[in-house]
Amino acid sequence: xxxxxxxxxxxxxxxxxxxxxxxxxxxxxxxxxxxxxxxxxxxxxxxxxxxxxxxxxxxxxxxxxxxxxxxxxxxxxxxxxxxxxxxxxxxxxxxxxxxxxxxxxxxxxxxxxxxxxxxxxxxxxxxxxxxxxxxxxxxxxxxxxxxxxxxxxxxxxxxxxxxxxxxxxxxxxxxxxxxxxxxxxxxxxxxxxxxxxxxxxxxxxxxxxxxxxxxxxxxxxxxxxxxxxxxxxxxxxxxxxxxxxxxxxxxxxxxxxxxxxxxxxxxxxxxxxxxxxxxxxxxxxxxxxxxxxxxxxxxxxxxxxxxxxxxxxxxxxxxxxxxxxxxxxxxxxxxxxxxxxxxxxxxxxxxxxxxxxxxxxxxxxxxxxxxxxxxxxxxxxxxxxxxxxxxxxxxxxxxxxxxxxxxxxxxxxxxxxxxxxxxxxxxxxxxxxxxxxxxxxxxxxxxxxxxxxxxxxxxxxxxxxxxxxxxxxxxxxxxxxxxxxxx
Numbered sequence: 504x505x506x507x508x509x510x511x512x513x514x515x516x517x518x519x520x521x522x523x524x525x526x527x528x529x530x531x532x533x534x535x536x537x538x539x540x541x542x543x544x545x546x547x548x549x550x551x552x553x554x555x556x557x558x559x560x561x562x563x564x565x566x567x568x569x570x571x572x573x574x575x576x577x578x579x580x581x582x583x584x585x586x587x588x589x590x591x592x593x594x595x596x597x598x599x600x601x602x603x604x605x606x607x608x609x610x611x612x613x614x615x616x617x618x619x620x621x622x623x624x625x626x627x628x629x630x631x632x633x634x635x636x637x638x639x640x641x642x643x644x645x646x647x648x649x650x651x652x653x654x655x656x657x658x659x660x661x662x663x664x665x666x667x668x669x670x671x672x673x674x675x676x677x678x679x680x681x682x683x684x685x686x687x688x689x690x691x692x693x694x695x696x697x698x699x700x701x702x703x704x705x706x707x708x709x710x711x712x713x714x715x716x717x718x719x720x721x722x723x724x725x726x727x728x729x730x731x732x733x734x735x736x737x738x739x740x741x742x743x744x745x746x747x748x749x750x751x752x753x754x755x756x757x758x759x760x761x762x763x764x765x766x767x768x769x770x771x772x773x774x775x776x777x778x779x780x781x782x783x784x785x786x787x788x789x790x791x792x793x794x795x796x797x798x799x800x801x802x803x804x805x806x807x808x809x810x811x812x813x814x815x816x817x818x819x820x821x822x823x824x825x826x827x828x829x830x831x832x833x834x835x836x837x838x839x840x841x842x843x844x845x846x847x848x849x850x851x852x853x854x855x856x857x858x859x860x861x862x863x864x865x866x867x868x869x870x871x872x873x874x875x876x877x878x879x880x881x882x883x884x885x886x887x888x889x890x891x892x893x894x895x896x897x898x899x900x901x902x903x904x905x906x907x908x909x910x911x912x913x914x915x916x917x918x919x920x921x922x923x924x925x926x927x928x929x930x931x932x933x934x935x936x937x938x939x940x941x942x943x944x945x946x947x948x949x950x951x952x953x954x955x956x957x958x959x960x961x962x963x964x965x966x967x968x969x970x971x972x973x974x975x976x977x978x979x980x981x982x983x984x985x986x987x988x989x990x
Contacts, residue, residue, distance in 0.1 A: 504562055507548040511572065511616050512562065514538055514545075519609035531605035532587050538609060539576075539583040542616075546576040550976065561690070562620045566983035567762075570828065571755050572619035574835045575748045579612050581958035582740035585843050588954040589740060603640060604738075610637040611744065618752040624672050624689040624759060628665070631720065631756055634749055635661045641741040642733050653732035660729040664719025668756065671712030675760070678705030691759060698766030706764065710773050713760045714780065720753035723780045723814060724787035727807045731791075734803035735855065739846025742799065746806045747839035751831055754813065758988060761817065765989040770820070778818025778908065784811025785915040792922025799845050799855045801926050802838065805881055808919050809834040809889075815912055816896040817988065823899025824990025828981045830892035833969060834881075837889060840962035841877040844870055847955050848930070857926050864931040869956050871931050876963050878927040880970075882920035888969030 518538040522531045549564060550573070564572065590604060614633035621627035635658065643654040676689055678701040694701075719726040734742045757777075764773040788808025795801040809830070816827025845855075847870040852860045864871035880887035893916060900909030973981075 504560070505549070505552065507545040507552070508562065508564065508620060510545040511542060511549070511576075512613070512620060514541055515609045515613035515616060519606045519613060522609055523603075523606040525605075526602060528590055528602060528605075531602070532583075532590060535583045535605045535608065536580075536587065538612075539580040542612065543576045543580050546573055560692075561623050561626060562617075563622050564620055565622075565987070566980050567755060567758055567987060568619045568621075570831070570980055570984055571751050572616060574751055574832065575612070575615045575619060578744060578747045578835060578839045578962075581839060581843070581962055582743050583608075584954050585743075585846070585958045586740045588952040589738065589846065592952060604644060607637055607640045608741075608744075611641065613637075615748055615752050618755060622691045624675065624691060624694070627756055627759060628669055628672050631668070631717070631753060632665050634752055635665065635720070638741070638745065638749065642737045642745075644738050644741065645736065647736070649732075650736045653729075653736040657729045657733045660726075661720050664716045664726065666716070667712050667719075668716030671709045671716055671760070674705050674709035674712060675701075675763070678702040678709060691763075694763050695766050698763055699768065701763070701767045703767070703769060706767055706769055707772055710760050710764055710769075711776065714757055714773075714776055717753045717756040718780060721750050721757065721814075722784070722807050722810050724784040724807060724811070727784070727787065730807060731800045731803040734806065734842075735797060735799040739842055739849065742802075742845070743839035743842040746802070746842060747835040750806060750810060751835060754810070754831070758817075762987050765987075770989050774818045774820050776818075777814045781811045781814030781816075781818050782908070782911060782915075784808065784814060785912070785919070787811075789915045789918040789922060792919050793925070795922060795926050796857055797855050798848070798857045798860070798926060798930065799842075801857070801923065802841050802845060805841075805919070805923060806834075806838060808915075809838070809881070812893060812896065812912075812916075815908070816892075816899070819896060819900045819903055819908060820989060821899050821903065822990065823896045823903075824985040824988050825981055826892045826895025826899060828984050828990075829895065829969075829973070830889065832977070832981075833888035833892050833966060836962045836969075837877055837880045837887070837966045840873065840959040840966070841881060843955070843959040843962075844874050844877060847951065848874075850955075857930055860930040861932070867951055869951055869960070873956070873959050873963050874927060875931060876967070877959075878923055880963070880966050882923050883916055884920070886967070886970040888966045891970055891973075 522534055525531050614630055614637050617630035621630050639654050639658050643650045722730040761773050764770055784807050788804050791804040813827045813830050816823040848860055851867055880889055883889050883893045897909050
């Protein structure tokens with residue numbers, strides 16, 4: 504294992520243990536930001552070294568792992584900077600909850616880093632389960648009845664899903680055992696090497712179980728029911744990580760099994776399942792976006808819709824696979840920015856009900872501009888990054904054997920855009936009725952602290968840039984990752 508990878512994996516875990524013993528929130532936050540910066544620096548070194556590891560290594564990075572790890576690291580730094588103002592200047596009465604915030608957040612980072620680096624499918628499963636255990640207390644941060652319900656729903660539904668994924672992992676082991684007579688283990692590289700000789704029946708059953716199991720945590724319909732509650736109840740920086748980083752970790756679990764199916768010449772079977780669940784997620788997400796009254800739940804259902812976009816791209820295959828992986832990047836960045844901006848709105852208006860938020864453009868001018876950018880970006884409008892990735896998926900579908908998929912894809916994206924714009928844009932206009940703001944428990948907060956703007960502004964800038972130009976380093980990484988998935 505290289506030294507930068509060791510830093511990426513060990514530093515957050517050690518930091519979580521150290522933060523647990525600290526009682527000063529300010530010291531915890533200084534540690535949090537320091538570790539976030541060091542983590543991103545180590546990931547940058549890994550980019551320079553290239554995504555490669557010793558064959559058969561338990562912990563190593565390939566193109567897919569480096570892509571997920573990079574998004575985790577970037578978004579964690581953004582959420583950490585935002586959390587400084589969020590915890591120090593927010594209206595949180597529970598000191599114990601504040602003290603546990605940073606340790607759990609660092610444990611969350613450690614678990615997600617292990618997901619990205621795991622080259623053994625059993626270790627990958629354990630790391631994905633660890634992300635659930637580390638993030639559940641963060642969802643319950645506010646200690647409200649709704650938060651408790653959301654945390655329990657998250658734990659129960661994702662635990663059922665992860666149990667199915669474990670069964671699918673066992674089935675993959677059976678497929679390998681049947682082929683070899685002896686078990687080669689669950690090393691990803693070993694499974695790829697013997698993939699053509701895997702028992703097709705066990706392999707197909709394994710992929711079904713894993714897609715359902717990890718798909719629960721990805722938020723694919725109809726397995727998405729925990730996601731709107733958890734994302735809407737969690738603190739804004741946690742929501743940003745749940746939607747922008749955690750969903751990608753669960754997606755990586757599915758992609759590992761998809762890569763085995765591709766190597767075993769069972770790609771068509773896996774891709775059909777992804778296409779079905781992708782279209783179902785697009786349909787459900789678009790339907791719930793229409794007329795949505797809670798803007799944080801709106802963003803959560805948008806995550807369901809966008810994970811459906813990614814699944815459709817993977818299901819269409821070919822050039823659409825590249826578009827799906829590019830959309831992983833675009834969605835993560837813009838959705839994290841939107842959840843952080845939602846935190847600014849909640850702080851100023853004291854409500855997540857869209858009808859209570861009016862005149863945000865004048866009351867919170869920078870937040871208002873960034874919210875408008877985010878609304879058009881997540882809706883797939885040019886010249887933003889999601890437009891490019893969705894266009895690649897659309898063209899891939901239209902050039903394939905079933906153009907109706909492209910037509911359905913475009914129609915559902917149009918419906919989703921109407922739902923998002925119909926809720927978010929009216930929040931920017933209006934008179935900013937002070938009577939609605941006065942109805943909340945605390946006085947309205949008009950200031951826009953710099954740290955609450957820096958992260959969403961930087962993420963939005965990257966999304967705008969990706970709509971114009973994909974850097975060669977990122978383009979090459981995406982192409983290598985797509986090739987591993989048959990794209």
